[in-house]
Amino acid sequence: MEKIIDESKQGESLVLEPKNGNTRKLFIESYGCSMNFSDSEIVASILLKNGYNTTQSLDEADLVLVNTCSIRDKAEQTVRKRLEKYNAVKRINPKMKVGVLGCMAERLKSKFLEEEKIVDLVVGPDAYKDLPNLLAEVEEGRDAINVILSKDETYGDISPVRLNSNGVSAFVSITRGCDNMCTFCVVPFTRGRERSRDPQSILEEVRDLWDRGFKEITLLGQNVDSYLWYGGGLKKDFDKASDIQKATAVNFANLLDLCAKAYPKMRIRFSTSNPQDLTLDVIETMAKHKNICDHIHLPVQSGSNRILKEMNRLHTREEYFELIDNIRRILPNCSISQDMIAGFPTETEEDHQDTLSLMEYVKYNFGYMFTYSERPGTLAERKMEDDVPEAIKKRRLDDIVQLQRQHSEYRTKAFLNTTVEVLIERESKKSNQEWSGRTSQNVVAVFPKAQYQIGDLVNVNITDCTSATLIGEAIGYAMND
Numbered sequence: 001m002e003k004i005i006d007e008s009k010q011g012e013s014l015v016l017e018p019k020n021g022n023t024r025k026l027f028i029e030s031y032g033c034s035m036n037f038s039d040s041e042i043v044a045s046i047l048l049k050n051g052y053n054t055t056q057s058l059d060e061a062d063l064v065l066v067n068t069c070s071i072r073d074k075a076e077q078t079v080r081k082r083l084e085k086y087n088a089v090k091r092i093n094p095k096m097k098v099g100v101l102g103c104m105a106e107r108l109k110s111k112f113l114e115e116e117k118i119v120d121l122v123v124g125p126d127a128y129k130d131l132p133n134l135l136a137e138v139e140e141g142r143d144a145i146n147v148i149l150s151k152d153e154t155y156g157d158i159s160p161v162r163l164n165s166n167g168v169s170a171f172v173s174i175t176r177g178c179d180n181m182c183t184f185c186v187v188p189f190t191r192g193r194e195r196s197r198d199p200q201s202i203l204e205e206v207r208d209l210w211d212r213g214f215k216e217i218t219l220l221g222q223n224v225d226s227y228l229w230y231g232g233g234l235k236k237d238f239d240k241a242s243d244i245q246k247a248t249a250v251n252f253a254n255l256l257d258l259c260a261k262a263y264p265k266m267r268i269r270f271s272t273s274n275p276q277d278l279t280l281d282v283i284e285t286m287a288k289h290k291n292i293c294d295h296i297h298l299p300v301q302s303g304s305n306r307i308l309k310e311m312n313r314l315h316t317r318e319e320y321f322e323l324i325d326n327i328r329r330i331l332p333n334c335s336i337s338q339d340m341i342a343g344f345p346t347e348t349e350e351d352h353q354d355t356l357s358l359m360e361y362v363k364y365n366f367g368y369m370f371t372y373s374e375r376p377g378t379l380a381e382r383k384m385e386d387d388v389p390e391a392i393k394k395r396r397l398d399d400i401v402q403l404q405r406q407h408s409e410y411r412t413k414a415f416l417n418t419t420v421e422v423l424i425e426r427e428s429k430k431s432n433q434e435w436s437g438r439t440s441q442n443v444v445a446v447f448p449k450a451q452y453q454i455g456d457l458v459n460v461n462i463t464d465c466t467s468a469t470l471i472g473e474a475i476g477y478a479m480n481d
């Protein structure tokens with residue numbers, strides 16, 4: 001299975017069940033990573049309590065919020081285009097207010113208000129609780145902005161509403177920010193320092209989801225394996241914590257164990273793992289619990305030791321192989337996926353060959369592959385020249401994508417004539433007679449509906465496949481104990 005994204009996720013508007021008495025209409029859409037989609041649910045929940053129901057129609061909105069992504073230049077351009085569309089709507093409905101949320105808000109700050117006349121409101125990822133106050137200012141005709149990054153905001157006390165989802169799988173955010181400082185990456189600047197959420201509030205959210213019929217959660221963070229709860233505060237301040245705090249701290253392996261034990265029938269996924277932080281404990285915890293899915297998203301970015309160092313990825317190619325070997329040994333059925341960047345500054349043909357040979361070693365199930373995009377303010381932008389010509393970046397990306405295609409096919413074919421467990425999520429896009437769901441390894445499977453329903457976990461005999469999808473027939477309910 002292969003997922004090739006040259007662009008962050010496209011905008012998607014979010015709709016919640018209306019609350020009686022709310023008079024204003026909010027249109028909210030999200031771009032970029034899963035964390036943004038999860039954050040938009042938090043924002044919509046906050047505004048639901050403050051007079052706003054959601055709408056899917058831009059034309060009838062009193063307030064338009066766009067949750068933005070800065071990860072690559074193209075992602076920012078997509079949002080700029082979207083603002084043009086809002087502008088056209090505002091000409092017809094001049095009372096409509098427009099707010100920008102997320103990473104672009106944080107990166108551009110008040111520049112946004114200067115550059116884009118349409119924007120009335122700019123709110124960074126840690127300031128969503130201030131939205132009611134900021135909106136009061138906007139109501140009075142002033143532009144409003146809050147881009148203060150926080151040491152402890154995790155929105156642990158806000159229970160996000162998810163009524164427009166498939167009702168089967170949901171995101172649960174467990175950490176915010178990132179301390180890794182990969183030299184190409186804008187995230188540490190837009191989302192701030194890393195902090196973890198109280199495990200108690202995570203477990204409560206999972207319980208609430210289970211009670212409402214959800215069957216799968218994905219624990220979310222920029223770097224989930226570095227999760228560490230010691231009573232609140234920044235990860236980097238852990239050294240200053242008291243002995244008691246240190247002794248009772250909860251790490252990611254502990255958190256996984258807690259969730260898997262408390263809800264043994266809830267499927268558990270997590271994303272994203274940074275190779276330097278993925279411990280044997282985590283892999284062993286995955287092996288211990290059948291309800292933790294057999295999939296690790298393990299971005300590597302490059303196969304060249306020299307480039308890994310320039311990227312400030314804190315592991316070598318050899319250490320990565322060792323980690324892969326450990327995963328294969330402890331979790332023989334585990335699928336592994338990648339993120340790759342082609343054409344990082346100074347990357348030579350030899351470095352590129354190292355990336356291809358690393359891919360040959362791992363044979364990833366799927367991946368997300370990009371050409372390098374220089375981001376303002378990052379260390380790479382300040383210290384290195386973006387010196388790989390665009391055409392060469394594109395050709396190298398193409399090599400990587402082609403090779404991934406072969407590996408995806410190889411991995412998908414291995415499921416032929418086997419029986420896999422599939423959680424039914426939705427109707428297949430190709431046929432209303434078929435269900436679509438995912439296996440534990442995060443591979444999509446489609447099969448005739450028969451007597452099964454959305455949310456059922458079923459055993460499926462795989463008889464055919466494309467490079468990305470398994471095709472088969474359900475033979476009964478799966479027991480997930």
Ligand code: SAH
Nearest residue numbers: 184185221222272299339340370371372373
């Ligand atoms: N740890 C994060 C990574 C966020 S960025 C997570 O939760 O997924 C997602 C991916 O975007 C990275 O792994 C990297 O492959 C890619 N990326 C980040 N910055 C980039 C840049 N400047 N140019 C091209 N790709 C980039």
Ligand code: F3S
Nearest residue numbers: 178180181182185187
């Ligand atoms: Fe970015 Fe590296 Fe963190 S890719 S989100 S700085 S792990």
